[in-house]
Amino acid sequence: MKVRDCLVSAPGKAILHGEHAVVHGKVALAVSLNRRTYLHLKATSDGTVCINLPNIDTFLCWNLSELKQLLEAGQRLDFDLLKRLRDFMGLTNGNLDTSNMATLTFLYIYMSLFGSGELPSLKVSVWSELPTGAGLGSSAAYSVCLAAALLCASGAIPAPLKEWDHTCRWHQEDLELINSWAFQGEMIIHGNPSGVDNTVGTWGGMLRFLAGKIIPLSRVPLIRILLTNTKVPRSTKVLVARVKDRINKFPPIMIPVLDTVDAVSSTCEKVLTEMTREPITGEHYNTLEELIDINQHLLNVMGVGHPALDMVCRVTLAKGLHSKLTGAGGGGCGITLLRPETDSAIIQSTMQDLKDCGFDCWETSIGGPGFNKVSCFNGDFALNRNDEI
Ligand SMILES: Nc1ncnc2c1ncn2[C@@H]1O[C@H](COP(=O)(O)OP(=O)(O)O)[C@@H](O)[C@H]1O
Ligand SMILES: C[C@@](O)(CCOP(=O)(O)O)CC(=O)O
Numbered sequence: 226m227k228v229r230d231c232l233v234s235a236p237g238k239a240i241l242h243g244e245h246a247v248v249h250g251k252v253a254l255a256v257s258l259n260r261r262t263y264l265h266l267k268a269t270s271d272g273t274v275c276i277n278l279p280n281i282d283t284f285l286c287w288n289l290s291e292l293k294q295l296l297e298a299g300q301r302l303d304f305d306l307l308k309r310l311r312d313f314m315g316l317t318n319g320n321l322d323t324s325n326m327a328t329l330t331f332l333y334i335y336m337s338l339f340g341s342g343e344l345p346s347l348k349v350s351v352w353s354e355l356p357t358g359a360g361l362g363s364s365a366a367y368s369v370c371l372a373a374a375l376l377c378a379s380g381a382i383p384a385p386l387k388e389w390d391h392t393c394r395w396h397q398e399d400l401e402l403i404n405s406w407a408f409q410g411e412m413i414i415h416g417n418p419s420g421v422d423n424t425v426g427t428w429g430g431m432l433r434f435l436a437g438k439i440i441p442l443s444r445v446p447l448i449r450i451l452l453t454n455t456k457v458p459r460s461t462k463v464l465v466a467r468v469k470d471r472i473n474k475f476p477p478i479m480i481p482v483l484d485t486v487d488a489v490s491s492t493c494e495k496v497l498t499e500m501t502r503e504p505i506t507g508e509h510y511n512t513l514e515e516l517i518d519i520n521q522h523l524l525n526v527m528g529v530g531h532p533a534l535d536m537v538c539r540v541t542l543a544k545g546l547h548s549k550l551t552g553a554g555g556g557g558c559g560i561t562l563l564r565p566e567t568d569s570a571i572i573q574s575t576m577q578d579l580k581d582c583g584f585d586c587w588e589t590s591i592g593g594p595g596f597n598k599v600s601c602f603n604g605d606f607a608l609n610r611n612d613e614i
């Protein structure tokens with residue numbers, strides 16, 4: 226089978242409001258970031274499939290003949306395949322570390338897409354500008370890249386449409402297919418994902434996500450934020466399970482908390498919309514700050530806070546800035562809202578204070594015009610075909 230080489234990329238995301246609550250059917254507001262994950266797929270002819278995942282120190286190869294034995298002729302690929310792959314990799318349920326989850330996700334999508342025909346010999350390399358396991362949707366960006374590249378290589382989606390700047394894109398229905406396979410990847414990595422992260426990775430921009438329904442927010446103001454990575458490692462899968470346990474233990478307490486988060490997200494959306502229709506005032510920013518504070522407390526009630534995230538909130542508040550965790554929490558990243566009038570000296574000194582705590586910190590902006598979705602590059606332009614990654 227002739228497989229096309231390709232280079233694809235997908236953005237990370239920040240959740241403004243609604244993390245965790247979105248898993249339980251509440252609204253989330255999420256936005257793509259200008260940090261991305263890249264995947265290069267290269268056809269080979271040595272009868273192996275190999276993955277290079279330098280961010281997580283994983284470099285593996287398998288013989289196609291070994292993998293073929295895991296496929297049962299004619300069978301629809303599903304969680305039985307997942308079980309066979311787990312057994313093949315020697316994994317028990319509790320043994321899903323960073324490398325195993327990434328490997329299992331790759332093998333699952335690869336075997337599912339190519340299993341009914343000939344397994345192609347490939348080398349797949351993935352690298353990312355996103356911190357892994359820090360709340361910025363690295364798992365979704367990884368899954369979107371795998372889905373896009375492998376669907377394209379298998380011929381399940383056509384060659385993408387070329388754009389003027391040497392990048393290219395897919396039609397809406399192809400993006401939907403990419404998103405659905407990326408969601409399966411997230412299921413392997415997260416256990417019970419809402420789908421918001423893979424949706425942002427696929428479509429980009431800012432969106433409102435509710436029970437699988439996506440409403441793109443096409444008119445949103447450009448907002449400056451700080452992103453701070455506490456570098457405290459955590460796993461989304463573990464945190465999502467922790468919140469579920471707490472909901473099961475205290476339903477009358479936790480269900481109103483989820484409803485309140487839902488109201489925070491909807492109120493924030495309303496304010497953002499107002500900000501595009503009328504002159505932006507200090508009052509708009511005051512409300513956004515209050516919503517951030519309220520949601521941070523609610524996330525602590527859900528049990529996904531961490532002393533390092535409390536530190537981010539304290540350090541920034543000392544400079545008059547408001548922060549909350551973003552993503553699954555339990556460590557990872559926080560976002561801090563910057564007001565338009567915030568002096569650059571204040572921003573610099575806040576960033577220095579955060580760095581002095583041992584955190585990584587960078588300024589970025591979200592919203593505004595422009596999309597930042599999954600895209601591919603015309604191979605010859607972006608990479609010489611003979612380049613080794
Ligand atoms: N660049 C990458 N290369 C390989 N695997 C990755 C990469 N980025 C993310 N992953 C996978 O995603 C997992 C992290 O997912 P998760 O706990 O949801 O955190 P995040 O908030 O970054 O999405 C990692 O353990 C790994 O399996
Ligand atoms: C906690 C959650 O709302 C977001 C998780 O994001 P991340 O994996 O921490 O980037 C889970 C989900 O929506 O699937």
Ligand SMILES: [Mg+2]
Binds near residue numbers: 365461
């Ligand atoms: Mg994730």
